Amino acid sequence: MSTTAQSLGEGQYRDEPERVFRRYVFEDPDCCSSCFRRIKSDYIRTTWGLTGHDVEPKATRAEPIRRHETEDDEIGPEGICIGVRQVDNTAIAKYPDRTVCEDCGAIAGRADPDPLSRREALRRTENLADRLHELGEPVDVDTLKHAVGHLKSLEEFASYDTEVFEAATTVCIRRARKRS
Incomplete structure (x- = not known):
């Protein structure tokens, strides 16, 4: 078995395209799984019971x-x-602190189990593209929007948001890596 050294421009990506979305965006505790915005660098700390909600x-x-x-x-x-x-x-x-996403209001940055509308999914692709750019994945926002919009318009995939974003991310990362 032989291995080859790679130059700095080749193959310096974090992971296989199929794994990037789940591993580095969706399951990242610093990123909201609902809208893909950073929540640990710009967050709101709220105390339970402060406004009468979530009282133990x-x-x-x-x-x-x-x-x-x-x-x-x-x-x-x-x-x-x-x-x-x-x-x-x-x-x-005792009322523990919790993190609330400023953008979508998701508690602790957890994705809502209800499916997004096509319009709402398209709005979230810009945040997703920002997270991918932070990772060093040069994806095209328009291509990502097109892929998400296409998958959300298909009846068999419309209610599978995580899978739609994952598939669209995989396709866009593959295309971007082939170009570079």
């Missing part, structure tokens, strides 16, 4: 209301439980 279910707790009998009763120091009342528990509730 134990923000209130039940506290027993007790009636104390005479000290001679064998009920104990707590007395007889005659009811309960809700007590605010937010002082001890």
Whole structure:
């Protein structure tokens, strides 16, 4: 088995074209999987429960209301439980920070399971092209838009957004690498 050394201009790509989208864009924790925008360099930190949304279910707790009998009763120091009342528990509730994408509002940059419209998918191709350029993949934005638009217009692929972006990225990377 022999290996050949490559010059700087040849074959210096990160991975095979089929793997680039999932590995370096979709599964990248610094990139929103929904709109492909960088979220760790320009992010908004939000605290859970700040605006009344995402409050933990134990923000209130039940506290027993007790009636104390005479000290001679064998009920104990707590007395007889005659009811309960809700007590605010937010002082001890924990609200962890989370990242929200500024562009599409995706929580933690996770892709929405609902399929995108063709128009929305086309809007996201510019962000995808930016991520690919950051990786050193010289893809043409118009070619990428054309590939995504074509696949989204086919009924059998219209609801498979991740696969559409992955296939379009693969085709565009292959074309770009052949030209260079």
